[in-house]
Amino acid sequence: MFASTFLSPLRAGYAALLSFFLLVPMQAMAQTIPDQILDILDEKCSRCHEGAKPKAELNLTEEFVPANLINQPSHQIPEIALIVPGNPERSYLIQKILGTEGIKGKKMPRKGELVTAAELEALKSWIRSMEPQSSPAAVQKAEPQPAFPTLTTGNLPTAEMLPAKTFLYRVAHRFRGSILDAGFDQLYGFDFGSNVMTELTVPLPGGANLSLKRQSIFATFEVAARYRLLQQNPENGAPLSLALYAGFDWASTGNLRDPADTGRTMGRFEGERFAWFAQLPASMRSEKISLLVVPGILVNGNVLIEGEDMLTTLGIAGRLSVNRYLALFGEVVPILSGADTANPVGGVLFDTDGRRIFYDTFVLGLELVKGGHVFHVFVTNSGGNTTGQYMSGANFDVFSGDLRFGFNIYRLIDLP
Numbered sequence: 001m002f003a004s005t006f007l008s009p010l011r012a013g014y015a016a017l018l019s020f021f022l023l024v025p026m027q028a029m030a031q032t033i034p035d036q037i038l039d040i041l042d043e044k045c046s047r048c049h050e051g052a053k054p055k056a057e058l059n060l061t062e063e064f065v066p067a068n069l070i071n072q073p074s075h076q077i078p079e080i081a082l083i084v085p086g087n088p089e090r091s092y093l094i095q096k097i098l099g100t101e102g103i104k105g106k107k108m109p110r111k112g113e114l115v116t117a118a119e120l121e122a123l124k125s126w127i128r129s130m131e132p133q134s135s136p137a138a139v140q141k142a143e144p145q146p147a148f149p150t151l152t153t154g155n156l157p158t159a160e161m162l163p164a165k166t167f168l169y170r171v172a173h174r175f176r177g178s179i180l181d182a183g184f185d186q187l188y189g190f191d192f193g194s195n196v197m198t199e200l201t202v203p204l205p206g207g208a209n210l211s212l213k214r215q216s217i218f219a220t221f222e223v224a225a226r227y228r229l230l231q232q233n234p235e236n237g238a239p240l241s242l243a244l245y246a247g248f249d250w251a252s253t254g255n256l257r258d259p260a261d262t263g264r265t266m267g268r269f270e271g272e273r274f275a276w277f278a279q280l281p282a283s284m285r286s287e288k289i290s291l292l293v294v295p296g297i298l299v300n301g302n303v304l305i306e307g308e309d310m311l312t313t314l315g316i317a318g319r320l321s322v323n324r325y326l327a328l329f330g331e332v333v334p335i336l337s338g339a340d341t342a343n344p345v346g347g348v349l350f351d352t353d354g355r356r357i358f359y360d361t362f363v364l365g366l367e368l369v370k371g372g373h374v375f376h377v378f379v380t381n382s383g384g385n386t387t388g389q390y391m392s393g394a395n396f397d398v399f400s401g402d403l404r405f406g407f408n409i410y411r412l413i414d415l416p
C-alpha cells in the first residue's frame with residue numbers, strides 16, 4: 001500500500017493548472033482541417049448533414065470532410081464541385097451558403113442560425129489556402145477511422161500508432177486519496193499526492209514507435225516499442241487492427257532492498273529491478289463502439305517479490321463515442337495465470353490468512369478529444385500505470401468502494 005503521504009493541498013490546484021496549461025497551445029496541433037472550420041460545420045450544418053442519411057447525401061462531419069468535398073461533384077449540379085481548391089467562389093458549398101444565383105434548392109443553412117460574415121470568411125480562406133490541384137488524398141489521407149483516438153485507453157495500449165511526422169507527450173496522474181474516504185473536505189482525493197507519469201512517444205524508422213515513460217513509484221522507467229501488424233480497413237477487408245507492444249519496466253530508485261536478502265540494497269541495474277512484458281492489442285470499431293482486447297505476458301513484474309511466476313493477463317476495454325468530442329470508456333485487466341505470486345507493485349498486500357492478494361485493474365471514465373489533445377478523466381483502483389505496474393494487479397478493492405481519481409492528458413506535436 002502506498003503510504004498516504006499527506007502532501008500539500010496545492011497538488012489539486014497544480015493538477016488543474018497543468019490541464020489549463022496544456023489546453024492553451026491546443027491550436028498548434030497537428031491537424032489537417034482547422035478546428036475553426038469543423039466547429040462552423042458542426043454548429044451550423046451537421047444537424048442536417050450527418051449520419052447515415054444526410055440531406056442531399058452530403059455528410060459534413062469530420063470523417064467526411066474534406067474527402068467528400070474537394071473536387072467532388074455536387075449532388076445538385078454535378079458540373080460544380082463542392083470545393084474547388086483555391087477558389088471559394090466556384091465552390092458549390094460556398095455558393096449554397098451565399099445563395100448564389102443558379103444554385104438548386106435553398107440557401108444554406110436551410111434552418112437555424114445563419115453563417116456569420118466572419119465564419120463565411122473563415123470557410124473561404126480555408127478553401128483559398130488549398131493548393132489548386134490538391135486532391136482529397138493530398139489534404140487528408142483517406143485513413144480508416146481509428147478505433148481509439150490515442151495510444152492508450154486508461155492504461156492499456158491500443159492498436160493505434162502515432163500519426164505521420166508527430167510525436168506524443170502524455171502526463172498521467174493517479175491520485176492516492178480514496179474518493180469516498182477523502183470526501184468533500186479533501187476534494188475526493190485530489191488533496192492527496194498522486195503517482196505521476198510522463199511519457200514521450202516518438203516515431204522510429206520503419207513505422208515503429210518508441211515509448212519512454214517515467215512513473216514516480218520506485219522511479220520506474222518504461223521503455224517499449226510499438227508496431228502495427230494490421231490496420232482495420234473495410235476497403236481491403238481487414239476486420240481489425242493488431243499491434244505489438246513490448247518492452248520493460250526498470251525500477252530505478254536507489255534505495256531498494258533485495259527481496260531475496262532483505263539485509264542488502266540492490267544495485268541500480270540488478271535483474272530483479274526489470275520487468276519484461278509483451279502485449280498484443282487488437283481493436284475493432286463499428287460506428288460508435290470500439291472494442292479492444294489485449295492479451296499480455298509479464299515476467300518478473302514485481303520488484304518486491306523474488307522468483308514470482310510469469311503472469312498472463314487479458315485486458316479488455318470498450319469505448320462508446322457520444323459525439324465528435326466525447327466518449328465513455330472502461331477497461332479491466334484480469335490476471336489469467338500466475339496469480340499465486342501476483343501482487344500490486346508499490347506495496348505488498350496480504351489477506352487475513354497471510355496470502356498475497358491483488359485486485360484486477362479497473363478504469364472507468366470519460367474521454368474528451370479536442371484539437372489534437374485527448375483527455376481521460378476516470379476512477380480506478382490502481383495506483384500504478386506503467387505496464388508492469390497495472391498488469392501486476394491493482395491495489396484497491398472496487399467492491400468495497402475503494403476508488404481513486406486519475407487522469408491522462410495526451411498531446412500530439414508536429415515534428416520539426
Ligand code: HEC
Nearest residue numbers: 044045048055056074075076093096105106108109110111
Ligand atoms: C435544417 C437542415 C439543413 C441545415 C442546417 C443545412 N442544410 Fe444543407 N441541405 C439541406 C437540404 C434539405 C438540402 C437539399 C435541398 C436544398 O438544397 O435546399 C441541402 C443541400 C445542401 C447542399 C447541396 C449538396 C449537393 O451535393 O448538391 C450543400 C452544399 C449544403 N446543403 C451545404 C450546407 C452547409 C454548408 C450548411 C451549413 C452552413 C448546411 N447545408 C446546413 C438541409 C440543411
